[in-house]
Amino acid sequence: MTVAYTRWRRRLALCALAASAACSRAPQQEPPTPAAPRDAVVLSRSSQQLAGIEVEVAKAEPVAAALEAVGTVALDDTRTARVGALVEGVVDATRVNVGDRVRAGALLAGLHSHAVHDGWGDYRKAVADRRRVEQELAFASETVARTERLLADKAASVLEVERARSMRAGAVEQLAVANAEVQRARESLEHLGIPTGSTTEGRPAEIIPVRTPQGGVVLEKLVTTGTAVTPGTPLFVVSDTSSLWVLAEIDEAALAQVKIGAPVQMMVSAYPTERFPAAVTQISDTINPASRRVVVRCQVGNSDGRLKPGMFARVQLEGAAAAPTIHLPVDAVQDIGERRIVFVPSADGRYVARDVETGAERAGRVEIRRGVAVGDRVVVRGAFLLKSQLLASPEGES
Secondary structure, three states: OOOHHHHHHHHHHHHHHHHHHHHHHOOOOOOOOOOOOOOOOOOOOHHHHOOEEEEEOOOOEOOEEEEEEEEEEEEEEHHOOOOEEEEEEEEEEEOOOOOOEOOOEEEEEEEEEEEHHHHHHHHEEEEHHHHHHHHHHHHHHHHHHHHHHHHHOOOOOHHHHHHHHHHHHHHHHHHHHHHHHHHHHHHHHHHHHOOOOEEEEOOOOOOOOOOEOOOOOEEEEOOOOOOOEEEOOOOHHHHHOOEEEEHHHHHHHHHHHOOOOEEEEEEEEEOOOOOOEEEEEHHHHOOOOOOEEEEEEEEEOOOOOOOOOOOOOEEEEEEEOOOOOEEHHHHHOOOEEEEEEEEEEEEOOOOEEOOOEEEEEOOEEEEEEEEEOOOEEEEEHHHHHHEEEEOOOOOEOO
């Protein structure tokens, strides 16, 4: 039994050695390739070709400083007339409608008012008083002449002559007052637009004409026939729209970049591919305390009438050349939530997402203020596909 037990132990040891040798000859498994980090995308060469990936080397470019702001197209107040009622009355008739083009001095409407009757009454009374004073002056002048002849004939005293001359002097002063009253009554009627010599079929004019002091287009008609008005009631708005204002708001921090006379490019959504040249004509003297912005007024030509008051506009003010900065195509920058990223290719075939801080956009390129250095290679085409792959696969593999 001892011999048999010894043989069994030998066989067991040989089996263990054979198993150990077999294990030592088996090939060892290679460690798995590390996965791409969450902010990187790995694409095969064929996937890169399908995605149309293009890379650009970042470089600093001197770009003229441009300030963009939003604004509103408005009427030029120096070319606009807001016609109102001078007196209380009733609109007798209107002569124009909205959209009509009129010349300066054109008749817009007529007003019937008791002020006209009162004016004519004052004028007639003043004329009658002047006529009476003129007769008194003529009588006083004759009296002076008669008393002077009598004095020469020793038939009148010097006192009578002086009294006659005093009466004549008083009549002259009364005539001056009467003339001034006639002039006042005449000017009162002319202020209403009614010349004292105007008549209608032999009768004095009784309708107050409403005329425009500005030629242009009738933009607003606020009354119709029969409308009762009071002094100051708005009646019409007439404006020459061949030149308009653009009122833009800029941040106070950019105020130093704006100068009177600086050229401006204006864009409106109605004509997205066109730029309208304008110029800065005024910078507001005050700052809005709520928005911390300053109103800048620009003048823009509108001879063809395509621009309309009330349009929203974007204005771009040209400035001096700024320090060279990095600019990339707009499509190179992608948004993921609140992040703005670009993709930078690495040597091992990965595309790493890198956070950037952007600035102003101009001509399809965006300023990169932070996150990309001069000489960095950045994906400028196919970045959207890389972002989609990054969002679709947590490990960014393809």
